[in-house]
Amino acid sequence: MKVGDRIKVLRLQRGYTQHSMAEKLHIGRAHYSHIENNRINPSIDNLSRIADILNTTTDYLLDRTGDTSQSSVDIDHPAIQLLSRAACRMTEEQVLQLRRVAEVLYPDAFRE
Incomplete structure (x- = not known):
């Protein structure tokens, strides 16, 4: 998985929209979308903030470790892959x- 793919999976799991992420990063939604779609790489500052x-x-996020350390997401799990592919074809509202x-x-699955 590439950086943008990992970001998208975690964003969806956390319940954020592209719009809300872009606002938190102080960038445009289109720019943020390009990051998630692997068209551009985030700057070091934005990667850290993400x-x-x-x-x-x-x-x-850079795939240097399989352990999220702060997160328990197994993004290589087939169910996560399936949901991620489906989410790519959905609108933000549908997600x-x-x-x-x-x-x-x-x-129970959504309790922290």
């Missing part, structure tokens, strides 16, 4: 609706 927002490490449904059906 890691902080997503509660993970830059090493994890949020899916998360809300999953939280109702499986509340």
Whole structure:
């Protein structure tokens, strides 16, 4: 997985939209979308801020370690891969609706 793919999976798991991430980073949503779609690499500063927002490490985002240290996500798990591919074909609103449904059906899975 590339940097943008890892960022997207963690963003979706945390329930953030591209718009909210862009606002937190003080960049445009289109610029942020380019990062997630691996069209551009984030600057070192933005990579560090993204890691902080997503509660993970830059090493994890850069695929230098399989352990997120601050996160327990196994993004290589087939179910995560399937959900990630599906989310790529959904609107931001559809992704949020899916998360809300999953939280109702499986509340224990969403507890910190």
